Amino acid sequence: MLETLSKIWRFSAKEKSNLNKSLVISVIHAFFYVLQMGAVYFILLSIVNNGEKLRTSLMSFAIILASIFGRMITNYYAQLRQTHAGYFMVANARIKMTDKLKKIPMGLLNNSKMENISGILTTGLSETENTVPSILITMLTGFLTAFVFTIMVFIFDIRIGIVVAIATLIYLYVSDRMQKVSAKVAPKRANAQINLSDRVLEHIQAMPVIKSFNLTGKGDKNTRDAIFESKKTNLEVERRFTPFTIFSSLILNVASFILMYLAIRFYFDQTMNLTNSLMTLIMSYMIFSQIQEAGSSMSELRIVASSIDKVDDIMSLSEMKSKSGLKLTSKRNIEFNNVSFSYGNKKIIDKVSFKIPEKTTVAFIGPSGAGKTTLSKLIARFWDVDSGDITIGGVNIKDISLEELMDNISIVFQSVYLFNDTIENNIKFGNPNASHEEVINAAKKAACHDFIMALPKGYDTVIGEGGANLSGGEKQRISIARAIIKDAPIIILDEATANVDPENEDKLQIAINSLMKEKTVIMIAHKLNTIKNADQIIVLEKGQIVQKGEHDELIKEEGIYSDFIKIREKAENWKIK
Numbered sequence: 001m002l003e004t005l006s007k008i009w010r011f012s013a014k015e016k017s018n019l020n021k022s023l024v025i026s027v028i029h030a031f032f033y034v035l036q037m038g039a040v041y042f043i044l045l046s047i048v049n050n051g052e053k054l055r056t057s058l059m060s061f062a063i064i065l066a067s068i069f070g071r072m073i074t075n076y077y078a079q080l081r082q083t084h085a086g087y088f089m090v091a092n093a094r095i096k097m098t099d100k101l102k103k104i105p106m107g108l109l110n111n112s113k114m115e116n117i118s119g120i121l122t123t124g125l126s127e128t129e130n131t132v133p134s135i136l137i138t139m140l141t142g143f144l145t146a147f148v149f150t151i152m153v154f155i156f157d158i159r160i161g162i163v164v165a166i167a168t169l170i171y172l173y174v175s176d177r178m179q180k181v182s183a184k185v186a187p188k189r190a191n192a193q194i195n196l197s198d199r200v201l202e203h204i205q206a207m208p209v210i211k212s213f214n215l216t217g218k219g220d221k222n223t224r225d226a227i228f229e230s231k232k233t234n235l236e237v238e239r240r241f242t243p244f245t246i247f248s249s250l251i252l253n254v255a256s257f258i259l260m261y262l263a264i265r266f267y268f269d270q271t272m273n274l275t276n277s278l279m280t281l282i283m284s285y286m287i288f289s290q291i292q293e294a295g296s297s298m299s300e301l302r303i304v305a306s307s308i309d310k311v312d313d314i315m316s317l318s319e320m321k322s323k324s325g326l327k328l329t330s331k332r333n334i335e336f337n338n339v340s341f342s343y344g345n346k347k348i349i350d351k352v353s354f355k356i357p358e359k360t361t362v363a364f365i366g367p368s369g370a371g372k373t374t375l376s377k378l379i380a381r382f383w384d385v386d387s388g389d390i391t392i393g394g395v396n397i398k399d400i401s402l403e404e405l406m407d408n409i410s411i412v413f414q415s416v417y418l419f420n421d422t423i424e425n426n427i428k429f430g431n432p433n434a435s436h437e438e439v440i441n442a443a444k445k446a447a448c449h450d451f452i453m454a455l456p457k458g459y460d461t462v463i464g465e466g467g468a469n470l471s472g473g474e475k476q477r478i479s480i481a482r483a484i485i486k487d488a489p490i491i492i493l494d495e496a497t498a499n500v501d502p503e504n505e506d507k508l509q510i511a512i513n514s515l516m517k518e519k520t521v522i523m524i525a526h527k528l529n530t531i532k533n534a535d536q537i538i539v540l541e542k543g544q545i546v547q548k549g550e551h552d553e554l555i556k557e558e559g560i561y562s563d564f565i566k567i568r569e570k571a572e573n574w575k576i577k
Contacts, residue, residue: 022081142294167255331393
């Protein structure tokens, strides 16, 4: 338990102060509760003595009222503190996790260990933000109140106190055993809940594919399996916990019954006065209800701790190291020196070397899986190379901060992601400080101003998550506008015109030419007019460079490039007769 509490306190990070304050206020709340029971004792004493101490009785009623109001006020402030602590400790953890993900190799995101990140960020941490502070407070106040009540019972009669102490120790032993069982099943349950969240989201996103292939009711095997696994693990948790829950509850109920029996017997044996006997009858329920409530909170903490463990797994991943103080030089020439890279055990790039002079354009071509996109992403340091090095202006990209590197690179991928925000904010993602006029200018260059103005709210139109409300070509043009407004000296274009409709392709090509002007450009393209204009063409096959040069040189050679050009020319000249 101490380990679990230590883990939660460490996880609370900046919210330790609010968490501590809520606990202190809860202690005061427990004091008012105990004070109320003390007042009840003096009221009973007055009643038993036929009102001989009426003034004391009236004072006791005043104390009860003060206790009630005190509990209301302390509960109000404790709730505020614990709510703030719960939500912000999780919010801070989510921010730290997303910052962490920016600094780890993207290859790790494909690892099975990381496949449930979205589930951890949502389902897993939601349980933590909603339960941790309230559980801690319930546990603290429960045990504290029970402890004070136990002392009071010892004062009434040491024999009663011994019974309470024995029952409490047995209950805590059973709770400890339940904690150990929880430590075994809680991680499995957390994994199942996270997997269920992922599979449901995946199923919803894949609904168009499921419907188009008439797989309704059939294409949801993964979702059904996840639901079944979640049900199975939750039932397993209940099955393992139920015997302990029943037994612990039985212990307290039996102990409560014994206290009532002893209170009555001791009264009739004349070894306990009537006031203490009545108070023991009241306390026989109050003590154990507080202990049971606190004990239930202990078992819940173990389940929450398993979610924190998931966060720790992510935060423990190794980051891509860099020297934060080093800056790039004024040059933007790029050089690969004997670079090799693998996805797991599969080699993708094998001892590749080439140079891209500053303010020139290089085009990567080759069959699918040749390593084209991988080379472009290595420049942006989405992964670190296995061997060799990549330099920009003579500086190894590992020796500069990721922020400095990405400030100098704009990327337009074939697969575009847009945020659930306004079109203007999506474009300004490339430069948050850009003015509205600069956004419009970038949109015009990217040939998307006209279709934006045709939307109901123009640039203030909110698009769906991932750009779901726009066509592929429209999303592509907005992403190009985003790159234009960033105005970085190095541009990476991965099939940037692949999804653009023919009527806007010419306009977009002009925009891309404008974007590329005076820039160092790396492009992956299959369109002839794009490839022919490149200053250097690098042909890849199986992760190695098989041809390199300008279009006019390579077209005369036998090999992949000339074959590729012939196929493209034939495809582009194809007509229906």
